[in-house]
Amino acid sequence: MCPKEYRQLGSAACAPKCTSRLPSSRGARLVSHAISFCTICSLLIIALFLGAFFKTDVSNVIGVIFIAALAALAGGLVTFLREIYLATRTLRIGPH
Numbered sequence: 180m181c182p183k184e185y186r187q188l189g190s191a192a193c194a195p196k197c198t199s200r201l202p203s204s205r206g207a208r209l210v211s212h213a214i215s216f217c218t219i220c221s222l223l224i225i226a227l228f229l230g231a232f233f234k235t236d237v238s239n240v241i242g243v244i245f246i247a248a249l250a251a252l253a254g255g256l257v258t259f260l261r262e263i264y265l266a267t268r269t270l271r272i273g274p275h
Contacts, residue, residue, distance in 0.1 A: 216255030223248035239247035
């Protein structure tokens with residue numbers, strides 16, 4: 180959406196081009212994947228705490244679950260970074 184000041188100027192020479200940019204489906208898909216990765220990470224960490232809370236023997240799988248949680252967190256952060264790159268690549272600042 181164009182700022183109100185630019186629309187009121189009316190002169191194309193004075194105002195930057197205002198184009199409305201809708202979010203891309205690729206960006207939305209990347210955000211969805213990133214949120215899914217971070218949710219998986221939190222669920223795996225909750226599983227570790229539940230195992231300790233109920234005093235079940237999870238010593239065999241603690242390392243595997245923790246590594247999977249860190250991998251899910253890293254995947255989520257990398258996916259968010261890709262979406263930020265995609266969004267800033269199409270961003271226009273100032274007159275063009």
